[in-house]
Amino acid sequence: QQSELNSFLWTIKRDPPSYFFGTIHVPYMRVWDFIPENSKKAFQQSHIVYFELDLTDPYTISALTSCQLLPQGENLQDVLPRDIYHRLKRHLEYVKLMMPSWMTPDQRGRGLYADYLFNAIAGNWERKRPVWVMLMVNSLTEVDIKSRGVPVLDLYLAQEAERLRKQTGAVEKVEEQCHPLNGLNFSQV
Numbered sequence: 001q002q003s004e005l006n007s008f009l010w011t012i013k014r015d016p017p018s019y020f021f022g023t024i025h026v027p028y029m030r031v032w033d034f035i036p037e038n039s040k041k042a043f044q045q046s047h048i049v050y051f052e053l054d055l056t057d058p059y060t061i062s063a064l065t066s067c068q069l070l071p072q073g074e075n076l077q078d079v080l081p082r083d084i085y086h087r088l089k090r091h092l093e094y095v096k097l098m099m100p101s102w103m104t105p106d107q108r109g110r111g112l113y114a115d116y117l118f119n120a121i122a123g124n125w126e127r128k129r130p131v132w133v134m135l136m137v138n139s140l141t142e143v144d145i146k147s148r149g150v151p152v153l154d155l156y157l158a159q160e161a162e163r164l165r166k167q168t169g170a171v172e173k174v175e176e177q178c179h180p181l182n183g184l185n186f187s188q189v
Contacts, residue, residue, distance in 0.1 A: 009039040019046070027147040028156035049161045053177065054170040056158050067178035068132040069124075076126045076133060079186070088133070092122055095140045102145040110149060117148055131181050131189045 012018040019042040024031060043049070054060050070079065077085050100114040107117075121140060125133060151159060161168045 023153045025152050027150040028153040029150050031153060048167040050169045050171050051154055051158055052172055055155045060174055063174040068128045070127055070129050102142045104146050107149055129182055131184050134189055
């Protein structure tokens, strides 16, 4: 029952009330039916919505892309042990080969092509820092590929907020997410 689900919604008692809702970075369709009505109602009634990052801002996306890169002149091959680098390269070749069979008819109907999708996700992988390559590889599964083109929950809510003309903002800057991840050493990654 919707009313019995844990809502991940906290209420800050003030007038008007404020709400804090925990999201997850997965395609919204995977979780939307499990978000209780009280959370959806709080979102609908809100006038101002803040997100972790502003995923509708081109600067945010550009900065996220830039922060993933190794310093100028370095390549992944230079920083990974040779055997891991070759295993990674073979795995990405396998994913690229399998991707056409992983795509849905709906994705093809919307003009998505496997090569385009692979390049959108894994393009420039040899210039990325190991931690970002690890996150990328974790998202290169059949289930994740089938849901490409569906916004993650945060982005879906941000797009809805814009559509409903709500004031939006972000509580973090890209650098606040990038620097801690980029600060991990190789053994931690």
